[in-house]
Amino acid sequence: AQVRQAYWAARKIGIPLINMDIILGLPQETASHVEQTLLEIEALEPDNLTVHGLALKRASRLKQQKETVHIKHKESQRMAELVQNYAAEWGMRPYYLYRQRHIAGGLENVGYAKPGLESVYNIQMMEERQTIIALGAGGISKLVAADYSLKRHINPKCPATYVQEIKGGLGPKMSRIYQHLAV
Incomplete structure (x- = not known):
């Protein structure tokens, strides 16, 4: 509910381009869960979709409980295919691909966008071409x-x-x- 409220509030004040992010490969996640998420996203009609494969950080709690996060390759492929199919139905095409070490199920990070609405910000972040000033613990x-x-x-x-x-x-x-x- 909070995501929908934030999305419509952003649209209402005139934010011209909205990206939605999802993470594939979360503990106990199945292709059926991913499809439900995609149906929720479809109702919002975002301009961009960024899909991240879960990549566990070295010191994370999930990394320490690694066995609970294992995802089968077939299931991860079904998840990726679902995303590709839905994105294509929405008129989006992939515009960047980013791979990380230790990513769940051999997945990738992929940015999808409607033609002409690619996120320059996402590209800059992936290519580490933009200064980022972080505030807060762990930034x-x-x-x-x-x-x-x-x-x-x-x-x-x-x-x-x-x-x-x-x-x-x-x-x-x-x-x-x-x-x-x-x-």
Whole structure:
């Protein structure tokens, strides 16, 4: 319900391009669950659809419970085919593909869009061509230079440590960000 409310609120205020993201390969997820999700998305008529295969992060709880996340290759293929078929029915075509290590069921991350409505933001993020300034515990700032070299600044994950860093002053981090933006 919250997704639908947020979607229609965004449309109402005139957001011109709306992307929906889904993750395939969640624990106990089946092709039938994916189809139900796609039917919900179909009713909203988004301009873009970004499909992520679940890729477990090294320190995540799910990674530690790996056996509960195993997805059979046939099932993952059915999920991917469902997405491809629905996206095609909606007039969308794939415009980028991104693969990650440790992705569930051999899946891929694929961006689908209606012609002319491809998300430049998504492409920039996938190609790491856009500076991202992250705030908050666990955030990762990525500073992209003119030659596309990348510098990362990782905020502490532990909220207490992050708060201590803020109390100690954001000078060094902000100095790096300002220096980068001035280039």
